[in-house]
Amino acid sequence: MEKILLLEDGTMFHGEGFGYEGECVGEVVFTTGMSGYQEAITDQSFNGQILTFTYPLIGNCGINRDDSESIHPTCRGIIVKEAARRPSNWRCAMDLDTFLKNKKIPGIQGIDTRKLTKMLRDKGTIKGCIVDAGIDLDQALLDLQNRKLPTNQVSQVSTPTAYPNPGTKRRVVVVDFGLKHSILRELAKRGCDVVVLPYDSSAQDVLSQLPDGVMLTNGPGDPKDVPEAVAMIKEILGKVPIFGICLGHQLFALACNADTYKLKFGHRGFNHPVREVATGRIDFTSQNHGYAVDPESLTGTNLMVTHLEINDNTIEGIRHRDVPAFSVQFHPDATPGPHDAVHLFDDFMESMDTWKEGKHA
Amino acid sequence: MEMEKVIVDSETMKRALTRITYEVIERHKNLDNLVLVGIKTRGIPLAKRIAERFRLLEGIIIPVGELDITLYRDDIRQTDEPVAKKNELPFDVAGKQVLLVDDVLYTGRTIRAAMDAVMDLGRPLSIGLAVLVDRGHRELPIRADFVGKNIPTSKDESIKVEMEEIDGIDRILLKKAI
Numbered sequence: 002m003e004k005i006l007l008l009e010d011g012t013m014f015h016g017e018g019f020g021y022e023g024e025c026v027g028e029v030v031f032t033t034g035m036s037g038y039q040e041a042i043t044d045q046s047f048n049g050q051i052l053t054f055t056y057p058l059i060g061n062c063g064i065n066r067d068d069s070e071s072i073h074p075t076c077r078g079i080i081v082k083e084a085a086r087r088p089s090n091w092r093c094a095m096d097l098d099t100f101l102k103n104k105k106i107p108g109i110q111g112i113d114t115r116k117l118t119k120m121l122r123d124k125g126t127i128k129g130c131i132v133d134a135g136i137d138l139d140q141a142l143l144d145l146q147n148r149k150l151p152t153n154q155v156s157q158v159s160t161p162t163a164y165p166n167p168g169t170k171r172r173v174v175v176v177d178f179g180l181k182h183s184i185l186r187e188l189a190k191r192g193c194d195v196v197v198l199p200y201d202s203s204a205q206d207v208l209s210q211l212p213d214g215v216m217l218t219n220g221p222g223d224p225k226d227v228p229e230a231v232a233m234i235k236e237i238l239g240k241v242p243i244f245g246i247c248l249g250h251q252l253f254a255l256a257c258n259a260d261t262y263k264l265k266f267g268h269r270g271f272n273h274p275v276r277e278v279a280t281g282r283i284d285f286t287s288q289n290h291g292y293a294v295d296p297e298s299l300t301g302t303n304l305m306v307t308h309l310e311i312n313d314n315t316i317e318g319i320r321h322r323d324v325p326a327f328s329v330q331f332h333p334d335a336t337p338g339p340h341d342a343v344h345l346f347d348d349f350m351e352s353m354d355t356w357k358e359g360k361h362a
Numbered sequence: 363m364e365m366e367k368v369i370v371d372s373e374t375m376k377r378a379l380t381r382i383t384y385e386v387i388e389r390h391k392n393l394d395n396l397v398l399v400g401i402k403t404r405g406i407p408l409a410k411r412i413a414e415r416f417r418l419l420e421g422i423i424i425p426v427g428e429l430d431i432t433l434y435r436d437d438i439r440q441t442d443e444p445v446a447k448k449n450e451l452p453f454d455v456a457g458k459q460v461l462l463v464d465d466v467l468y469t470g471r472t473i474r475a476a477m478d479a480v481m482d483l484g485r486p487l488s489i490g491l492a493v494l495v496d497r498g499h500r501e502l503p504i505r506a507d508f509v510g511k512n513i514p515t516s517k518d519e520s521i522k523v524e525m526e527e528i529d530g531i532d533r534i535l536l537k538k539a540i
Contacts, residue, residue, distance in 0.1 A: 279380045279415040305387070305419060322387055344377060351381060 003134035004109045006080060009127050009146050014117065015134070019084050020101025020108035026148055027051040027077035029129035030291065031118045033270030037337020038097070042106070043069040045158040045179035046247060046289045047076035048221035049150060051129055054081050055118050060097030063088030070181040070336065075158055078131050079108040080117065107131050125265040126291065154222035155179060155248070159200035166195040171353050174198055174212040178220025178227065178248045183334040187346045188216070201229045204236030214242040214353040217249025219332065223292060224251035224261050231255045238326060242356045244349040245328030251292055253328040254319060260298035264315070267291035271338025274311040275318070275331055283311065286331035287338025293330065294319065325352045363540050366522075370511060370534035375494070378510030379408070382492050383415040385508050390459065393420065395487060397453055399427045401464040401476050407527040408494060409463035427451035431475045444475045449483070456484035465523040467493040470504035495534060497521050
């Protein structure tokens with residue numbers, strides 16, 4: 002079925018629909034990962050976005066049981082050059098088309114994703130929609146331009162109620178802003194006794210779990226749309242070790258009086274080299290963020306920069322000078338992407354142990 | 363015969379040093395008075411590496427001094443007390459926050475000798491201790507403020523820290539006579 006990808010500046014791409022039969026509107030972004038489409042599609046940080054894959058063939062190993070990062074993915078749509086017709090992989094449980102149909106995510110293929118990506122890099126991410134070819138396109142463009150995208154993305158993807166993921170070791174409260182399952186997997190691997198709380202939990206809610214540490218997860222959208230979380234972090238800072246990832250990193254920065262800004266076209270992919278400032282060591286990291294911490298805003302705060310992106314020098318990691326709290330913009334949990342930085346979870350474990358020891362000393 | 367096993371690899375060792383640096387920053391509101399004193403042999407390159415991390419992270423130069431404690435080897439039981447040779451430090455310790463740096467904390471006797479040596483040179487504001495490995499078995503009331511790795515050992519085992527600057531490789535070995 003012929004479909005059109007329409008952008009708010011009037012640009013049109015003709016393609017063929019696949020996946021869910023329907024239309025969608027969202028912010029058009031691109032990811033440069035050459036694999037890991039299942040993880041990307043199910044990553045809640047893509048909530049409300051139409052996701053372009055720069056890699057030309059997507060779906061060739063199908064969808065498997067193990068690699069999803071959420072149960073109900075909420076990315077709006079998928080744009081690919083070519084969707085594989087017949088997947089082949091020993092773990093394959095269904096093809097991408099069926100998966101997208103099940104999850105009600107429309108896709109469009111046959112798009113010149115290289116041209117589209119160049120446009121997005123040039124102009125920055127913009128609103129777009131995938132629509133049927135037969136409709137009134139002038140009207141569709143007007144509707145698109147007048148459409149306000151939602152800003153309550155975190156509340157759409159966070160858990161509505163608290164739930165445990167029991168373990169036998171350190172008690173970690175995970176504040177869910179749209180968590181990737183891989184964060185829970187990494188904590189589970191280390192035996193953590195995890196309690197997942199909704200994004201709008203108060204400091205009292207968090208501390209009443211008597212945590213050894215608090216994990217602030219990734220999530221979609223602008224950190225400034227979640228002021229309640231910033232207030233919560235301010236209150237728990239110094240009372241318990243904190244580790245933030247992605248949106249959690251940005252919220253931690255805001256709570257320490259730093260500022261964030263929107264990147265032109267974001268970092269989405271998993272070939273992003275990041276330098277650890279303390280050692281000069283380079284890690285290749287998985288990233289998915291459209292906002293970043295403003296380096297100038299760190300002046301006068303108690304934060305120091307621990308990680309920097311090599312390509313454009315954006316801040317990729319910070320740490321509080323006086324209390325055990327640190328965060329990274331990239332995904333140490335990887336999936337998809339390289340596991341270079343997974344040791345940060347071990348650092349978090351050690352940070353909790355040191356803190357505990359100090360409390361009893 | 364001796365059995366040896368690598369228990370900490372190069373990456374983990376580097377991470378431990380970075381973590382110690384972060385913790386030192388956390389627990390010192392003010393770094394202006396901080397000086398590092400490495401205890402020979404491997405405490406010296408360790409202190410230098412921590413100082414290098416300070417330079418990269420905070421853009422500050424932390425002075426590094428060296429202490430030579432003789433009559434002491436970690437792998438041989440000594441009946442004599444370790445004592446400090448005549449030491450000189452490239453700075454005045456008076457009023458400074460001295461952070462002693464050593465590779466392995468064991469009986470605590472070396473650290474005691476190091477503290478004596480520092481105090482012979484002046485009256486520091488405080489003396490702290492950072493070690494890469496705490497292997498237990500203290501014979502004196504001494505504890506480290508910053509520990510890279512706690513490695514519980516038995517007395518017939520020994521810990522050998524190897525460093526690129528001296529041994530050509532970064533790793534920690536657990537040795538045991540069999």
